[in-house]
Amino acid sequence: MTTLNETHNPQLQSWVESANIPGNGFPIQNLPFASFRKAGSQESFRPGVAIGDQIVDLAALANLNLFEGKAQEALNACRGTHLNELMALGQEYWSALRLALSRALRSGSDLQASIQPLLVPQADAEYTTAAKIGDYTDFYISVHHATAVGKQFRPDNPLLPNYKWIPIGYHGRASSIGVSGQQFHRPVGQLRPATEGGKPELSPCKRLDYELELGVFIGSGNELGHRIKIEDAPKHIFGLCILNDWSARDLQAWEYQPLGPFLAKNFASTISPWVVTTEALAPFQTAFSHPAEDPQPLEYLSSEENSKAGAYDLKLDVLISTEKSRSSNQQPAKLASSNFKDAYWTIAQMVTHHTVNGCNLQPGDLLGSGTLSGPNPEEAGSLLEMSEGGKKPIELPWGEKRTFLEDGDEIIIKGVCRKEGYPDISLGSVSGTVLKALF
Amino acid sequence: MTTLNETHNPQLQSWVESANIPGNGFPIQNLPFASFRKAGSQESFRPGVAIGDQIVDLAALANLNLFEGKAQEALNACRGTHLNELMALGQEYWSALRLALSRALRSGSDLQASIQPLLVPQADAEYTTAAKIGDYTDFYISVHHATAVGKQFRPDNPLLPNYKWIPIGYHGRASSIGVSGQQFHRPVGQLRPATEGGKPELSPCKRLDYELELGVFIGSGNELGHRIKIEDAPKHIFGLCILNDWSARDLQAWEYQPLGPFLAKNFASTISPWVVTTEALAPFQTAFSHPAEDPQPLEYLSSEENSKAGAYDLKLDVLISTEKSRSSNQQPAKLASSNFKDAYWTIAQMVTHHTVNGCNLQPGDLLGSGTLSGPNPEEAGSLLEMSEGGKKPIELPWGEKRTFLEDGDEIIIKGVCRKEGYPDISLGSVSGTVLKALF
Numbered sequence: 001m002t003t004l005n006e007t008h009n010p011q012l013q014s015w016v017e018s019a020n021i022p023g024n025g026f027p028i029q030n031l032p033f034a035s036f037r038k039a040g041s042q043e044s045f046r047p048g049v050a051i052g053d054q055i056v057d058l059a060a061l062a063n064l065n066l067f068e069g070k071a072q073e074a075l076n077a078c079r080g081t082h083l084n085e086l087m088a089l090g091q092e093y094w095s096a097l098r099l100a101l102s103r104a105l106r107s108g109s110d111l112q113a114s115i116q117p118l119l120v121p122q123a124d125a126e127y128t129t130a131a132k133i134g135d136y137t138d139f140y141i142s143v144h145h146a147t148a149v150g151k152q153f154r155p156d157n158p159l160l161p162n163y164k165w166i167p168i169g170y171h172g173r174a175s176s177i178g179v180s181g182q183q184f185h186r187p188v189g190q191l192r193p194a195t196e197g198g199k200p201e202l203s204p205c206k207r208l209d210y211e212l213e214l215g216v217f218i219g220s221g222n223e224l225g226h227r228i229k230i231e232d233a234p235k236h237i238f239g240l241c242i243l244n245d246w247s248a249r250d251l252q253a254w255e256y257q258p259l260g261p262f263l264a265k266n267f268a269s270t271i272s273p274w275v276v277t278t279e280a281l282a283p284f285q286t287a288f289s290h291p292a293e294d295p296q297p298l299e300y301l302s303s304e305e306n307s308k309a310g311a312y313d314l315k316l317d318v319l320i321s322t323e324k325s326r327s328s329n330q331q332p333a334k335l336a337s338s339n340f341k342d343a344y345w346t347i348a349q350m351v352t353h354h355t356v357n358g359c360n361l362q363p364g365d366l367l368g369s370g371t372l373s374g375p376n377p378e379e380a381g382s383l384l385e386m387s388e389g390g391k392k393p394i395e396l397p398w399g400e401k402r403t404f405l406e407d408g409d410e411i412i413i414k415g416v417c418r419k420e421g422y423p424d425i426s427l428g429s430v431s432g433t434v435l436k437a438l439f
Numbered sequence: 440m441t442t443l444n445e446t447h448n449p450q451l452q453s454w455v456e457s458a459n460i461p462g463n464g465f466p467i468q469n470l471p472f473a474s475f476r477k478a479g480s481q482e483s484f485r486p487g488v489a490i491g492d493q494i495v496d497l498a499a500l501a502n503l504n505l506f507e508g509k510a511q512e513a514l515n516a517c518r519g520t521h522l523n524e525l526m527a528l529g530q531e532y533w534s535a536l537r538l539a540l541s542r543a544l545r546s547g548s549d550l551q552a553s554i555q556p557l558l559v560p561q562a563d564a565e566y567t568t569a570a571k572i573g574d575y576t577d578f579y580i581s582v583h584h585a586t587a588v589g590k591q592f593r594p595d596n597p598l599l600p601n602y603k604w605i606p607i608g609y610h611g612r613a614s615s616i617g618v619s620g621q622q623f624h625r626p627v628g629q630l631r632p633a634t635e636g637g638k639p640e641l642s643p644c645k646r647l648d649y650e651l652e653l654g655v656f657i658g659s660g661n662e663l664g665h666r667i668k669i670e671d672a673p674k675h676i677f678g679l680c681i682l683n684d685w686s687a688r689d690l691q692a693w694e695y696q697p698l699g700p701f702l703a704k705n706f707a708s709t710i711s712p713w714v715v716t717t718e719a720l721a722p723f724q725t726a727f728s729h730p731a732e733d734p735q736p737l738e739y740l741s742s743e744e745n746s747k748a749g750a751y752d753l754k755l756d757v758l759i760s761t762e763k764s765r766s767s768n769q770q771p772a773k774l775a776s777s778n779f780k781d782a783y784w785t786i787a788q789m790v791t792h793h794t795v796n797g798c799n800l801q802p803g804d805l806l807g808s809g810t811l812s813g814p815n816p817e818e819a820g821s822l823l824e825m826s827e828g829g830k831k832p833i834e835l836p837w838g839e840k841r842t843f844l845e846d847g848d849e850i851i852i853k854g855v856c857r858k859e860g861y862p863d864i865s866l867g868s869v870s871g872t873v874l875k876a877l878f
Contacts (some may be wrong), residue, residue: 134573134613135612135613135614137701140698160696161635161636162629162639162693162694162696165629165639166629166693166694168694168697168698168701169701170609170610170698170699170700170701171609171610171611171612171701171705173574173610173798174574174613175573175574175798175799175800175801176798184797185664185797188795188796189795190601190605193600197600199604200601200604200605202738202739205796224614224615224617224623224706224707225623225624225706225877226877227877254601254605255601255605256697257599257601258589258599258695258699259577259579259607259608259609259699259700260695260699261609261698261699262576262609262610263792263793263795263796263798266610266796266798267663267664267796267797267798268663295638298629298639298641299641353702354702356627356628356641356702357626357628357644357702357706358615358623358627358706358877359612359615359702359705359706360614360615361614362614365614438665438797
């Protein structure tokens with residue numbers, strides 16, 4: 001578990017003025033990582049760290065050789081296009097780099113003159129995924145989501161018997177994961193026959209949905225055959241981003257038996273560019289509270305701190321804009337708000353369960369949390385839940401209604417950690433837009 | 440569809456004598472690809488082509504600049520550690536390289552003196568996976584397997600209604616795919632509670648199984664959002680290997696609802712080193728025969744040749760050796776034989792279905808066929824089927840019995856295409872061994 005240190009001092013200010021503006025989200029206590037380049041350029045993507053409205057070019061900083069020891073070694077791993085090399089180095093290196101960056105970016109640092117020329121305004125940048133993602137696994141850690149979706153299929157028995165024992169997960173598709181700004185064509189696929197024994201129809205998806213999730217980037221991995229114990233799990237976790245796991249509900253209903261979702265999920269998944277490290281999130285660690293009647297997890301998923309290792313008070317908001325709202329210059333409308341603290345399983349439990357059979361995780365692998373819905377209806381993490389399976393249309397402020405997504409709809413998800421006496425730590429946002437089907 | 444050409448002339452002989460021995464499996468009509476190096480060395484892995492009992496070092500051959508045009512360009516893509524670059528070039532390049540290699544390795548070729556020094560005996564080589572595998576998708580294309588397994592759960596209604604419309608598939612884990620010779624520890628995981636509402640047990644898997652499959656390497660991919668039409672599918676398929684998709688049946692039974700298999704599958708999957716190109720397999724193309732009452736597939740999965748584009752008469756044998764059999768120097772015993780021609784869906788249909796929603800395939804992606812069982816009991820592709828879910832032990836010639844795999848068991852799968860008047864085209868073999876659980 002990450003303990004608080006000088007980088008978490010809420011009084012710290014940066015010589016990058018925009019980082020000191022209350023609520024800017026990228027104060028010197030955050031220091032999230034991304035892979036960026038100048039927008040529209042042919043430059044290589046390269047690692048960067050956000051400070052206020054600027055980005056520190058880490059590849060350029062590495063060349064200046066300003067840091068020492070593990071911090072400089074960590075910087076030297078930032079000369080490629082993605083963060084995988086840095087992720088592979090492990091917690092001690094990430095932590096040393098964070099400390100060195102925190103000191104270098106503080107008001108009064110004698111490195112200001114050297115680093116100032118390496119800043120790139122975020123307004124001028126474009127991004128790719130922070131890591132080259134080898135494998136992507138999606139979990140299902142929100143009991144509220146599992147219950148709400150289960151109710152639509154099994155009203156009397158919504159939660160399956162394995163749910164409170166196993167952090168349920170399944171493999172997803174890595175190739176179609178894109179970064180915020182991703183636009184994708186509405187997927188086409190087979191829809192269930194109208195009558196039993198009838199012929200299915202090939203059609204553009206009619207029940208297209210988003211899923212509000214968090215993404216977890218694995219840092220250092222484990223060797224095939226060797227599990228990660230629950231007490232060691234936190235040091236394998238690099239950081240968190242926001243994930244929209246777009247879902248074609250009608251394709252899924254027809255295809256998913258007996259082997260799970262496939263084409264309903266693999267046409268696109270969108271992540272935020274910025275990855276906030278677990279060290280930056282440490283002040284927001286929280287214990288997941290479970291009703292007393294819930295079973296104690298099996299020993300391999302339990303530790304003294306198992307209820308909070310990789311559990312955060314992290315608020316998420318989903319917003320929508322449509323062709324109509326944009327043409328009339330309306331602000332995106334909020335669809336729902338949720339919080340990671342209402343999940344059932346922690347990130348440490350996800351990592352440990354994933355490897356209990358010896359499965360190897362690798363630096364840059366992405367784990368999805370699964371849809372993060374809260375206990376209340378206004379905290380639903382998908383339209384499937386909000387519209388009760390398409391039965392209850394949602395009214396948008398500009399007069400439109402939605403049960404599922406229409407062409408041109410843009411979904412924006414924002415994430416932020418907020419508490420009294422500490423600067424806001426933002427995960428930034430992820431947006432994605434539905435284009436019409438190529439059919 | 441690949442047409443026959445001069446490389447398929449059954450009379451062709453090679454100046455590599457071992458390639459001309461009847462039944463050697465790697466005659467000049469085959470020319471399969473792998474990534475190899477000298478066993479036990481610290482050399483880089485690099486692409487090679489098998490001829491008889493030798494390997495042509497393609498990285499070294501590229502440096503000689505002996506070929507012209509697309510054939511030399513294809514060779515130039517063989518300077519890395521894996522075949523992904525060659526795969527990405529596309530069918531015309533693979534075909535040009537095959538033709539140039541066929542001519543260069545023929546008896547009487549004036550390139551013999553240049554190429555002879557580049558040969559490495561297979562006996563001195565070790566292998567890695569032919570490609571860096573980005574994404575791995577496992578299908579379920581054997582109706583006999585789907586029916587046999589379905590019967591164990593739903594005796595009256597074994598086949599789900601979607602089976603004859605959709606080439607059912609799901610995402611697998613790429614990181615734990617190893618090459619022939621892989622040894623892995625028996626996986627540990629949660630077993631279903633003995634009584635309903637009881638506590639599950641963390642235990643080494645008690646029902647460990649193999650799955651006899653073919654692996655399909657994708658060559659050139661498709662852009663996200665743009666599907667591969669059925670008539671274009673064959674040119675995106677680089678070639679075939681043998682795949683053993685190890686499965687933990689008891690872990691699967693407890694974890695797989697509602698999102699499909701996860702830890703039951705991702706602890707290890709083993710592929711053969713050699714990839715036989717679809718061009719080499721062309722003489723063995725066959726039409727899958729379906730009963731007249733089966734539905735016509737939807738139009739996107741149909742083409743004039745849809746019943747044979749990526750369907751081969753390819754025989755597969757599964758053998759077992761155990762600690763006991765090896766200590767008494769017994770030959771491995773045959774467990775079952777099967778043939779790819781008994782599958783329901785073709786490789787072209789797998790590729791087209793996978794991309795109909797816009798999902799992007801990339802060079803080096805691996806598709807598994809799913810367990811290839813034939814219509815008869817002795818053609819079962821897994822112990823789950825052979826032992827009827829563990830109820831009927833299988834007697835081995837040396838006096839042992841098996842329902843599922845024991846520690847020390849080695850499973851060997853061989854694949855070969857064979858017909859009158861043509862040399863045998865072998866896929867080589869894949870072996871893997873179960874080690875005891877680390878618990």
